[in-house]
Amino acid sequence: MTDFSLTDLETIIADRASVTDGSSYTAKLSEKGVSHVAKKLGEEAVETVIALVSEDEKRVVSESADLIYHLLVALRLRGVPMSDILAELGRRTTMTGLEEKASRPGDPTS
Numbered sequence: 001m002t003d004f005s006l007t008d009l010e011t012i013i014a015d016r017a018s019v020t021d022g023s024s025y026t027a028k029l030s031e032k033g034v035s036h037v038a039k040k041l042g043e044e045a046v047e048t049v050i051a052l053v054s055e056d057e058k059r060v061v062s063e064s065a066d067l068i069y070h071l072l073v074a075l076r077l078r079g080v081p082m083s084d085i086l087a088e089l090g091r092r093t094t095m096t097g098l099e100e101k102a103s104r105p106g107d108p109t110s
């Protein structure tokens with residue numbers, strides 16, 4: 001159990017993204033731009049899927065952490081704060097998943 005949160009990680013990523021002394025992976029990744037980070041995110045997603053279906057729990061945890069870290073770096077490059085994601089997830093707790101799906105614009109089942 002830890003009280004470390006995704007908002008804490010968002011703050012660390014924001015701090016490290018502007019480091020210029022070569023010590024930060026976040027900075028090196030961020031300077032390649034959102035398209036590169038989005039591609040990395042896709043790779044991490046595939047690695048997470050592989051871990052989920054065929055690897056042990058330690059690998060699932062490790063690949064999931066890589067995935068979430070790269071998502072946060074991509075969100076920062078797009079200027080989307082974690083608070084917006086948490087607010088959206090919070091909004092969705094007021095309804096079931098099926099109700100939320102039906103409320104989406106253009107959803108053929110709505």
Ligand SMILES: N=c1c2ncn([C@@H]3O[C@H](COP(=O)(O)OP(=O)(O)OP(=O)(O)O)[C@@H](O)[C@H]3O)c2ncn1[C@@H]1O[C@H](COP(=O)(O)O)[C@@H](O)[C@H]1O
Binds near residue numbers: 026069
């Ligand atoms: N949570 C993470 C985190 N998760 C994964 N990674 C890095 O993501 C990379 C994923 O490995 P890959 O093999 O897919 O990528 P790679 O081959 O190293 O890189 P590419 O050449 O493919 O771009 C590794 O270098 C990991 O270390 C992370 N790097 C940083 N953080 C957090 O960000 C903080 C700041 O890190 P720096 O920016 O490096 O100071 C750290 O203290 C952590 O809290």
